[in-house]
Amino acid sequence: MSAEINLTLKVWRQAGPSAEGRFVTYEADGISTDASFLEMLDIVNERLIEAGDEPIVFESDCREGICGTCGLMINGQAHGPQKGTATCQLHMRSFSDGDHIVIEPWRATSFPVLRDLAVDRRAMDAIIGAGGYISVNTGAAPDANLTPVPKETADTAFDAAACIGCGACVAACPNSAAQLFTAAKVQHLNLLPQGQAQRWARTEAMVETMEAFFGSCTNHGECEEACPKEIPIDFIAWTNRDYIKAKVKNRKLAG
Amino acid sequence: MLGSLDARIPAGSLDTKWTDHKFSMRLVNPNNKRRFDIIVVGSGLAGASAAASLGELGYRVKVLTYHDSPRRAHSIAAQGGINAAKNYQNDGDSVYRLFYDTIKGGDYRAREANVYRLAEVSVDIIDQATAQGVPFAREYGGLLDNRSFGGAQVSRTFYARGQTGQQLLLGAYSALMRQVAAGTVELHTRSEMLELVMHDGRAVGVVTRDLITGEIVSHSAHAVVLATGGYGNVYFLSTNAKMCNVTAAWRAHRKGALFANPCYTQIHPTCIPASDDFQSKLTLMSESLRNDGRIWVPLAHDDGRAPHEIPDADRDYFLERKYPAFGNLVPRDVASRNAKTVVDEGRGVGPLRNGVYLDFSGAMARDGEAVIRAKYGNLFDMYERITGEDPYTVPMRIYPATHYTMGGLWVDYELMSNVPGLFVMGEANFSDHGANRLGASALMQGLADGYFILPYTIGNYLSDYLGDPALGTSEPVFADAEQAVANEMSRWLSIGGTRSVDHYHRELGKLVWDYIGMARNKTGLEKALSEIPALREEYHRNVRVLGSADTLNQSLEKAGRVADLFELAELMARDALTREESCGGHFREEHQTTDGEAMRDDDNFTHVAAWEWNGEGTPQTRHREELEFENVELTQRSYK
Known part of the structure; x- marks a missing residue:
């Protein structure tokens, strides 16, 4: 059943990329437990605008947990307390009257803060550009049923492909590594028969591009806990294995 | 003034038009492609697929997206799927059947030639x-x-x-x-298009605002491609993402591009x-x-019992009752209107009595919970x-919501608007779904346009300009457009x-939903035409936008988008008022059959209405493109 709760928010405010940031405290009273977390922030922003204060900048788009635009550190947890749930799908019924909630942007050197809670995640696109594709020009594809893919393989590739590119794995990682993101993208393609031709080149290029922008993975496993799509850390293990093989094979392939 | 609208549909029989046309179009040879600049605005299915394909071909492409x-x-x-006439299921599907279903589903208000081409390339x-590895x-x-x-009797959805x-x-x-x-495509993220730049009657570029720094930037090109989605957010509450807006298309409309069939909006039946x-x-x-899932409401009005306490005899499976052949799989407009009817009758369910049940208990008893979980697990989650309710034990509650807009910028067979050099793809154009889109056809159209249609047709336009460099951004037309954007921000x-x-967006949405929603009538539309401008006037006088223009300022971004939605809403009302018939998603209460189905007026309205901007404060002019049906016979849609 819905109820109204009163909250105290400690929100990170930062005027721009090079400005000093600080926490500002806001009272958020009379919030319905049926509201989503972002709707709660919408309400706070409406009240700020009414009072003549600039609203809190936070990003969101689909509000259905699939576009990956939203993403907040809520009480130190990426996307908040509900497992397997993006910030936009988190509802206030997960909180209680009188709660204090600390809201921060993703914290990582490779995700510079743009303003308040919004960060720049372009480094993730660079990882895709390094090899997160199968090279097939438009029109060059054979009939889709020419190559059967065992259902189990397709399903596992799908589990990896479910990544929404939100960056929670980076925010949760003590090293700020984007290893879960990278591994999910690598394995989605490496598992499929269509992805074999570029498997080794892809693995090496994507892992090394990841390392150029982000920290290195040391198997903390925090990423798996934070992932709103619950992508298993197994993909990291498989990617590490592929990476070692790739280092050898790519030298051989190059002659 | 414009002459009559010519869609430039090639002659010949339906099944060879596209093949013949591809052969007759002029080509740009590979060495010359790199001398042409193309701007693609938007990076969804249509924009990304077109930009990638054009880049592969060797054009110099620039992608602009506000994301x-x-x-x-x-x-x-998009959740459900994508249609294609592969006939992998051996259930009698064919290109012609997909074409036919789409024309019929669109209530005979789409172009035959476009729709046939869509069905043809669906398999590719x-x-x-x-x-590419799509799993x-x-x-x-x-x-x-x-x-x-919905709307099909074959299994063709991937x-x-x-x-x-x-x-x-x-x-x-x-x-x-x-x-x-x-290096073939230059990507500009967080860049919002705010002006279309014209020179000698042609589209020659755009002006964007950098959403982080506020910098106003000119981009010039030989052709501009808009793939900027639909305008469902005019309702404020819709299934669209928060940032979806009509601004790019609307700014093009204000520069002369015709806006077609704005009243064709789709209400999706299965929303929370x-x-x-x-x-x-x-x-x-x-x-x-x-x-x-089976859709039902209690037979009795204001039945306060929990769903599992209501025996079958006291339930009304209203779609199965009224449409035995298609049952719960009738097209979206039919399913939506019927849900509205039972809720309006006072038979709605849930705390606000504003929904109908979608019940999986039968399917779970038949197939087992595991099968249902495998098919729909993420949706149930x-x-x-x-809602905080478990749909494995309690039936879901659903109600229609705005989901897709069939109207959009007018384009010809080659996806070019009436403005030379301005192409429009995907949901942003009006072309393929008529008055109602079938499920799993939006993804098909976006990718058909981007992968397999525009990359061919754009060459036919560009070949006229071989050797001409793109206009420099130092030209006065660019400076003027930049100044217009700067003025808008300060305003x-x-x-x-x-x-x-x-x-104001929320208030506008309420007006549009009440008067130009699932059912429209003359009185309501006339009210819309007086109340929307009044609210818009207040908006321009009383909106509060804080902060400055040289930072990330989300209120400032939204201010212009909402202003454009206001103007669009008025045009929607005018279009809906002029179209004195019911068809697909446009349901005029004055025009229905005795059993409440949409009643078309083929004698007077078998045409596209395309509206021409006449400046602020002056109503747009309505132009017509007559729709010729040479292959399909127009019938009353029936899913019984």
């Missing part, structure tokens, strides 16, 4: 996406699986769990990023009902749920997260009113 990454475009949220899309659902033998969808849109977009996005890395005033959006549950910031942009 932080192309992968976030709203195509990502599946091949392309599969080769479509598969059978145990390793081949692709299909399911059925799907990737409940996230077909994300998987197809990731395919197109990966192809795009490959071209970005190869609204729960409160602070609601920021409505969430769609894939239409595929109707394959296994999403429903539970939002919003200087109003200093009392209410937020969102406040």
Whole structure:
């Protein structure tokens, strides 16, 4: 059943990329437990605008947990307390009257803060550009049923492909590594028969591009806990294995 | 003034038009392609697929998107699937049948030639996406699986769990990023198009605002391609993503591009009902749920019992009762209107009595919970997260919500608007779905336009300009457009009113939903035509936009978008008022059959209405493109 709760928010405010940031405290009273977390922030922003204060900048788009635009550190947890749930799908019924909630942007050197809670995640696109594709020009594809893919393989590739590119794995990682993101993208393609031709080149290029922008993975496993799509850390293990093989094979392939 | 609208549909029989036309179009040879600049605005299915394909061909492409990454475009949220006439299920599907179903589903208000071409290239899309690694659902033998969808009696829908849109977009996005890395495509994220730049009657570029720094930038090109989505957010509450807007298309309209059939909007039947005033959006549950879920309401008015306490005899499975042949799989407009009817009768369910049940208990008894979980697990989880109710034990509650807009910028057969050099693809154009779109056809159209149609047709236009460099951005037309954007920003910031942009957007949405929603009538539309301008006037006088123009300022971004939605809403009302018939998503209460079905007026309205901008404060002029049906006989749509 819905109820109204009163909250105290400690929100990170930062005027721009090079400005000093600080926490500002806001009272958020009379919030319905049926509201989503972002709707709660919408309400706070409406009240700020009414009072003549600039609203809190936070990003969101689909509000259905699939576009990956939203993403907040809520009480130190990426996307908040509900497992397997993006910030936009988190509802206030997960909180209680009188709660204090600390809201921060993703914290990582490779995700510079743009303003308040919004960060720049372009480094993730660079990882895709390094090899997160199968090279097939438009029109060059054979009939889709020419190559059967065992259902189990397709399903596992799908589990990896479910990544929404939100960056929670980076925010949760003590090293700020984007290893879960990278591994999910690598394995989605490496598992499929269509992805074999570029498997080794892809693995090496994507892992090394990841390392150029982000920290290195040391198997903390925090990423798996934070992932709103619950992508298993197994993909990291498989990617590490592929990476070692790739280092050898790519030298051989190059002659 | 414009002459009559010529869609430039090639002569010849339906099944050879596209093949013949491809041969007759002029080509740009590979060495010359790199001398042409093309701007693609938008990075969804249509934009990403076109930009990637054009880059592969060797054109110099620039992609502009307001997102932080192309992968976030709203195509990502499509759930159910993508149609293609593969006939892998051996159930009698064919290009002609997909064409026929789409024409019929669109209530005979789409162009035959466009729709046939769409059906024709649909099969190539599946091949392309599969080769890119899109993980479509598969059978145990390793081949692709299909399911059925509303408005069709064959299984032709390819799907990737409940996230077909994300998987197809990731395919197109990966192809795009490959071209970005190869240097053929220049990607500008967080760049919002705010002006179309014209020179000598042609589109020669755009002006954008950098959403982080506020910098106003000119981009010139030989051709501009808009792939900027639909305008469903005119309702404020819709299934669209929060940032979806009509601005790019509208700014082009204000520069002379005709806006066609704005009153054709689609209400999706299976969304989660609204729960409160602070609601920021409505969430769609894939239409595929109707394959296994049965829709019902209590027979009695205000039946207060919990669903499991209501025996079968006291339930009304109203779609199965009224449409025995299609049952729960009638097209979206029919399903939506029937839900509205039973809710208006006082038979709605849920705390606000504003929904109908979608019940899986029968399917779970038949197939087992595991099978249902495998098919719809993520949708069930999403429903539970939002409502706090478990759909495995309690029937879902659903109600229609705005989902897609069939109207859009007018384009000819080559996807070019009436403005030379301005092309429009995907949901942003009006061309293929008539008055109602079938499920799983939006992804098909976006990718058909982007992968297989525009990359051919744009060459036919560009070949006239071989050797001409793109106009320099130092030309006065660019400076003027930049100044217009700068003036607009200062105007919003200087109003200093009392209410937020969102406040006015929400108020506008209520008007549009009440008067130009699921059912329209003359009185309501006339009210809309007086109340919308009044609210717009207040908006321009009293909106409060704080902050400055040289930072990330989300209120400022929204201010211009909402202003454009106001103007569009008025045009929607005018279009709906002029179209004195019911067809597809446009239901005029004055025009219905005795049993409440949409009644078309083929003698007077078998045409596209395309509106020409006449300047602020002057109503647009209505132009017509007559629709010729040479292959399909116009009939009263019946799904009984």
